[in-house]
Amino acid sequence: xxxxxxxxxxxxxxxxxxxxxxxxxxxxxxxxxxxxxxxxxxxxxxxxxxxxxxxxxxxxxxxxxxxxxxxxxxxxxxxxxxxxxxxxxxxxxxxxxxxxxxxxxxxxxxxxxxxxxxxxxxxxxxxxxxxxxxxxxxxxxxxxxxxxxxxxxxxxxxxxxxxxxxxxxxxxxxxxxxxxxxxxxxxxxxxxxxxxxxxxxxxxxxxxxxxxxxxxxxxxxxxxxxxxxxxxxxxxxxxxxxxxxxxxxxxxxxxxxxxxxxxxxxxxxxxxxxxxxxxxxxxxxxxxxxx
Numbered sequence: 001x002x003x004x005x006x007x008x009x010x011x012x013x014x015x016x017x018x019x020x021x022x023x024x025x026x027x028x029x030x031x032x033x034x035x036x037x038x039x040x041x042x043x044x045x046x047x048x049x050x051x052x053x054x055x056x057x058x059x060x061x062x063x064x065x066x067x068x069x070x071x072x073x074x075x076x077x078x079x080x081x082x083x084x085x086x087x088x089x090x091x092x093x094x095x096x097x098x099x100x101x102x103x104x105x106x107x108x109x110x111x112x113x114x115x116x117x118x119x120x121x122x123x124x125x126x127x128x129x130x131x132x133x134x135x136x137x138x139x140x141x142x143x144x145x146x147x148x149x150x151x152x153x154x155x156x157x158x159x160x161x162x163x164x165x166x167x168x169x170x171x172x173x174x175x176x177x178x179x180x181x182x183x184x185x186x187x188x189x190x191x192x193x194x195x196x197x198x199x200x201x202x203x204x205x206x207x208x209x210x211x212x213x214x215x216x217x218x219x220x221x222x223x224x225x226x227x228x229x230x231x232x233x234x235x236x237x238x239x240x241x242x243x244x245x246x247x248x249x250x251x252x253x254x255x256x257x258x259x260x261x262x263x264x265x266x267x268x269x270x271x272x273x274x275x276x277x278x279x280x281x282x283x284x285x286x287x288x289x290x291x
Contacts, residue, residue, distance in 0.1 A: 011034070012035070012061050013168065013169060015031060017170065021155070024103075024106065025105060025107065026105040026107035026155065030107065030109055032187075033193065036063070036195070037193060038059060039061040039062065039063055039196060040055050040196060040236075041184060041197070041198050041232075042064050043065045043066070043180025043181070043183065043184065044065075044202060044214060045069075045202075046069060046202060047077045047088045048088070048201065052088075056171065058196070060170065060172060061171070061172045063183075063187065065175075065177075066177065066180070067129070067149075067178055067179050068146065068209060069147060070148065071175075074088070074152070078103060078173075100159050100161075100166050101158055101167070101171075102157055103154050104156065104157045109123070109151040109152060109174070111124060114186060114187065115187075120185075122182070122186055123149045123151050123178075124149060127149070128179060129146070129178070129179050130179075130186075131179070131224070132181070132211055132212075134211045145209045147177050148177065150175075150177045151174065151176040151177070152174070153173075154172070155171075156171055157169065158170070181212055181221050184221065184225065185224050188230075189224065192228065192230060193230060194232050194233075196234075197232060197234055197235070198225065198232040198236070200239065201236065217241075217244055217245055222245065226245055
């Protein structure tokens with residue numbers, strides 16, 4: 001079987017190169033739909049940067065959503081002021097920020113920029129949980145856990161001592177302090193766009209204070225994803241989930257990644273390298289198929 005890997009990085013690279021930044025502030029209009037195309041979406045993300053490391057060769061637009069993380073916590077991590085193990089990092093062994101990258105511009109996003117229709121105000125208390133179905137749990141158990149809503153856009157630039165083998169020249173990172181289901185529906189369903197990859201890595205069940213079961217096909221996230229006109233190309237997950245709703249051709253990262261990792265026994269290796277290894281495998285197969 002020939003595996004075709006479509007590289008769609010040029011669009012975002014050219015877009016980000018044209019963004020105007022003055023004194024560290026992004027002055028341009030937020031290009032919502034352009035950044036949603038070919039993006040990675042990670043709900044219940046905490047401050048886990050692993051998916052960015054896994055997919056950084058393929059994607060330069062990342063949307064993170066988690067109502068349990070404050071803006072200060074995010075920026076402690078992004079700017080490298082957080083403690084070891086609490087940073088958004090390219091690799092788990094890097095104690096500070098995104099290795100080899102520096103924030104060159106940032107912009108606080110309004111609800112209108114995230115949903116021009118005005119149907120959902122993601123940066124308000126009510127709006128950040130608008131499509132939650134278990135209101136009693138949210139308003140009771142979770143009321144002290146849910147943080148003040150915010151949304152912020154960051155552009156990061158690769159430092160000159162690193163080259164293309166390390167990662168892209170630029171990438172976009174957007175963090176939204178809101179419910180993962182509400183955010184997905186507002187960003188993707190409303191615009192009839194799907195992320196290229198959907199990451200479900202630490203779904204927040206149990207002590208993670210998630211009202212929904214992201215791993216369950218009966219959960220609201222799964223139902224929201226499949227109520228859209230388009231669906232993600234693949235899930236990034238350590239769990240074999242949604243097996244009855246994703247067709248085999250749509251579950252590329254499950255089958256191929258599992259086979260790719262068969263001979264790797266270390267849990268640390270699994271945590272750090274799977275998609276990178278997988279993508280290298282695809283490139284090798286593509287190169288061989290062309291000979």
